[in-house]
Amino acid sequence: MKTFCVHLIIIIYLLLCSKTDTSSEYESDNINHEKTKYFREENDILSTSTKWDKYIRLIENAEESHLNQTSDDNHRSIFCQQIDNDFAYWKNQSIDDIKSRLIVSETLAKTYRLTLYQVINHRLYRQTEDQLIFPARNYGIEHFLLNIIDSLPDMEFLVNTYDWPQNQLNIPILSFSKSLLSRDTDILYPAWAFWDGGPALGSVYPTGIGRWDIMRQTLNKARQNYPWSKKESRGFFRGSRTSSERDPLVLLSRNHPELLEAQYTKNQAWKSDADTLGYPPAGELKHEAFCQFKYLFNFRGVAASFRLRHLFLCGSLVLHVGSDWIEFFYERLQPWYHYIPVTTDLHDVENILLFAQNNDRLVSKIARQGRDFIWNSLTMENVEGYWKELLLEYYKLFGNDRKITMKTNFVQVERRSKP
Template sequence: MIVLRKFNNFSLFILLILPISSKFNHSDAVDNESCYDKERPIDAKNKYLPEFNIEDGLYQKWSKIFDAIRLAHQNYSEPYIDKNNVTSCTLFLPSIDSDLRYFEENFGSNFITEELINKMIADNRGVHYQIVGKRLYRQSNCMFPSRCQGIEHFILEIIDKLPNMDLIINVRDYPQVGRYFSNDQQFPILSFSKEVTSYADIIYPAWTFWSGGPALDIYPNGIGRWDLIREKLLKTQSKLPWTKKKNIAFFRGSRTSSQRDPIVMLGRSRPDLVDAKYTKNQAWKSKADTLGDEPAKTVSFEDHCEYKYLFNVHGVAASFRYKHLFLCRSVVLNVESDWIEFFYPYLKPWIHYVPIDKNFDNVVEVLEFLNDNQLLASRIAKRGFEFIRDHLTMNTIRCYWQNLLTLYSDRIISYRPMKPDPNLIEIY
């Protein structure tokens, strides 16, 4: 069967070979779990199929979104995975280069002197760490001990491969190096997240890959180790094929940002499309903090997997939930934002997730589109799931830390301590 579909001012020809006596039917394909669990790999030859084997009426109804999806596929190349090197993080290294290049272009190579280190310590925007003789040292006080523990775990794992250096690592939620700061205040500080248009912090993998994270009633010590929760989510999603998930968009979280309000309000006006409620956090004082309702119960990540569509929207900074949602093998509805962690730029709209306008102007339209195109939705969920499963491993995190600190040392450091600062304590 040859299908001709017009996109803008040109035509896309797709040749699709089907069993002679069968007529393609979207509902039949979605009801068959093989389209979800045993789908053939998406490569250069078939990446447009069956997304663009669509009926005329359906295309006319959703032409704007179908055109956006086509363009996303045209501009996307599948990342290479070296099956023989599970410790590789090559895919993410451009982020390190970009972060360091900002400082090189503004201050030159190897500009970190002993004098600058002392200024950064006195400025107190982060925790002072020092690596000397393959040993790790830190200032005695850490504002968030579990966050420091998460950072130290990974540095200690690679300490034998690192040269002597001083580091200032921010463990607050908010970045510390505004691009609008005067040059004498733009220090090369490491932070887990930043808003890329306004901040120049050098991003490191968040402490939450090992410890810390938001303390909730069901996670009193934080969300927990990434490797352990990965295994839980992988097992959970394997028992929930697409056809068994609830056909609704879901959100549970605290009101750490008013950016999340439209999701909750939409849940009240369109409960047929959205189940979104605020939960209680440490700052909760009254129902005013949950937009007039009693706070909802916290929902585990495993229970999120029961829903086909999962909202992600930033809070104080980038949201820790983001990576977890993909492992539900549900469609992640990512609200547009300039807040990132190190891996965000490599997840692409309409390939790995569905973009939601930051003003929520398109959210109802998008949800109705996904409900009309279940096979397409399940394939986006699959690609997002596989990206996080394959690329965001603990080996990747170790690799990123090693490359980050090695390149930081090689490219912007000139001063190297020869003996530990006596004001620091050793971390084992």
């Protein structure tokens, strides 16, 4: 009888252990990434390990690289390396020649349809509103400029509000995005969309996605409503067909709905189902609805995608397609540590989704690392700090050693009400 009781207690203990929640919300940050450990726990078939070896090695290497990173403790922006990268080209040019060209900055602004900003006695000036290409984008930029205006010396600088960079070899121009695969010489600034100026997305965001400080809270609440253990173990993409680059993912979704849901929505150019790859357009969804899926795809748009930073805050695994177009904060995002990169031809996307489904705890940690980095580092305070460091570095290099006087047709920029 005593032996029977002991056995009964052991059986009850084992049953209780089998019900313990092992989802990522309850895991230690010090998960052992040694590959056989994962395969024993998640697959229980060691012979399958070679199928995922290349992904495991990439993740292990990314973790090792991340641990070996050194931080810049000189009170610089957390994203300061991108500032250094952007000015490296210009530091190898004739600064005197560049300064002489910038004397006619107003003419340059008209020629390339740029905004010329002037800082004079801690006041901000620019062209009149009717001369702006995208006024709302300027409003988003000016929110940050006015916040740091007391820290800025008298100076002038040219800002591009188009989606694509200018790539001028002899004129330093500030742009929100640029391509790494071409010789883009533009100097990156934080996009206007952190505060105002879009992008507008159909019926769900008719006046723009909205301020980053508000969206951070909205998406954080959605993350809490959809913790990892409650997310659907499929990939997800919802967007317009801005290019055929996205077609293979949508076709894969139609053939393998158990792997992902990827559908096209209407855009302004939509005329028939042919424009959405033969299917009726899907309904648009707010970003917080994306959070119910474990694997979220990000594609570039005309330039870099405004969506990327939002996807991370879902606490889902970000699958970032392509490595060409960047914003100022991309340099600190580490592939296979903060997200999983996918090539633009999508040739390996099915295997990557299968890998994610079969290595749940491993990819949940990548999702958490990506989310934590964006949440902790891409704050409004750090965006503002980046603007300040960027413009002070610009002044140090291109300060043209002459008194800046306001253009006769310029107006002072006043603080606007919150969008």
